[in-house]
Amino acid sequence: MRTRFLSKMTNGEVEEYLNRNxxxxxxxxxxxxxxxxxxDAETVLAEAIALKMAEESDGLVLHNLPYFFPGGxxxxxxxxxxxxxxGMAYLDKIAKSLLNQGFRRQxxxxxxxxxxxxxxxxxxxxxxxxxxxxxxxxxxxxxxxxKINLMDSFHDMTIGAYKVLGRLEDVPLNVPESHSVTxxxxxxxxxxxxxxxxxxxxxxxxxxxxxxxxxxxxxHMATPLLKTPEDREVFADRGDQAIxxxxxxxxxxTIVETLRQVDVFxxxxxxxxxxxxxPGGNE
Numbered sequence: 001m002r003t004r005f006l007s008k009m010t011n012g013e014v015e016e017y018l019n020r021n022x023x024x025x026x027x028x029x030x031x032x033x034x035x036x037x038x039x040d041a042e043t044v045l046a047e048a049i050a051l052k053m054a055e056e057s058d059g060l061v062l063h064n065l066p067y068f069f070p071g072g073x074x075x076x077x078x079x080x081x082x083x084x085x086x087g088m089a090y091l092d093k094i095a096k097s098l099l100n101q102g103f104r105r106q107x108x109x110x111x112x113x114x115x116x117x118x119x120x121x122x123x124x125x126x127x128x129x130x131x132x133x134x135x136x137x138x139x140x141x142x143x144x145x146x147k148i149n150l151m152d153s154f155h156d157m158t159i160g161a162y163k164v165l166g167r168l169e170d171v172p173l174n175v176p177e178s179h180s181v182t183x184x185x186x187x188x189x190x191x192x193x194x195x196x197x198x199x200x201x202x203x204x205x206x207x208x209x210x211x212x213x214x215x216x217x218x219x220h221m222a223t224p225l226l227k228t229p230e231d232r233e234v235f236a237d238r239g240d241q242a243i244x245x246x247x248x249x250x251x252x253x254t255i256v257e258t259l260r261q262v263d264v265f266x267x268x269x270x271x272x273x274x275x276x277x278x279p280g281g282n283e
Contacts, residue, residue, distance in 0.1 A: 004054045006062050014060070023059035023256050024103040025050035028091065028119055029066040030112040033076030035223030036175035040066055041158050045111040048161035049139060052243055053109070057252040062098065065091075071114035071207040076217030087118040088125075095126050095134060104132060105259050111139040111158075113206035128279040131271060133262045135255070139246075146249035153242040155224050159232065160239020168236055173226050195219075 001017075003009060006024065009017075027050040029043025038044075043066040050061045066080075068087040073079045082090075091108075098106055108119050116138060123136045143150035150157070162168045200210040214220055226232045271278070 004051060004059070004061050006060045007064060009060075017060060018102040021058055022102055022104040023054070023057060023107070024098055024105070025054050025059050025061045025107050025109055026091075026094070026098075027061065027063055027065065027109045028068055028112075028115055029110075030068050030070050030080075030115070031066045032070040032073040032079040032112075033217040033220050035218070035221040036172065036225065037158060037221075037223050038170055038172070039078045041161075042110075042112040044165060044167065045158050045161040046109045046139065048164035049111070049243055049247065050107075050109045051164065052247040053107070053250075053252045056247055057256045059105075059107070059256070060103075062094070065094075068112075068118050069114055070112075072213040073217065073220045075213050075215075076220070079217075084117050084121075088122045091118065091122045092126060095122065096130070099130060099132060104263065105256055106134040107256070107259070108134065108136045109139065110136075113140070114208070116205055117208055131266055131278075131280075133259060133266060135259050142250055143246055146246060148246055148249060150246070153239065156235050156239035157242045157246075158239065159224075159226075159235040160237070160241070160243055163236040163240055164243065168232065171226065171232055171236075173228065173232065175225070 002013070006014060027043070027046035029040065029046055031039045031043065033039065034041040047061070047063045050063070053059065054061050068082050068091075069084045070079050070081060074081050095106060108123060110116070110119055116136075119136045123134045127133050140150055159168075159171055162171050195212060195215045201207070201212070203209045224235060226235065
């Protein structure tokens, strides 16, 4: 295919695709302080992984969704705030539009910790309303399921994602010394210790236990110090390889086929048996 990004296709190309398949990946992003990397780092990572997944399973990608709930990083003035409920409502409208257009298998991808509060609720409500299952894949949880320690390669993958999307030059070099790069990671750890919200945060999933903000923007992410284009290429190449390994390990053709089977099971087994008692009273 010429491209797998829906917005870069012509309408005719989309309709031709829908004549043979119905899979779309929706990377849900965030725009927030991210150390010495661009504000869209976790959006770009989700988009690059979604693209690789689409290539593995003959899907399309609906990208350019970078503004959702950031969590405690709003203390950084580059971070864009979106409430959880507003993000859910917006995403729900997108999901229903995609379904109406023929995308019955929808897979939502995130690489941002607090994204589960927006996407999980939307996916569940969407199913109750439409009786069509959508899948949510958090990159960290997906790596865990594939028995891959993502934290060992997270920065590589983030930088590699820019290369996958042809945007590697967006990753800056020689960012002035700050608390946002790994040579001052001790400051980050000390700063995090000053925030009592971190004590309570362990009792639920990320940002879901208690409302709190980071002590200062630099506490969010200690990122690598990239000095030369060659340094950047080394990280990017390792990251590209790590993304490929993750996607291969997940076996996306099997996942999208299983999603289809969930849909069939719902229609043929659950709805005939329990339809009148389910949300919406479907029969």
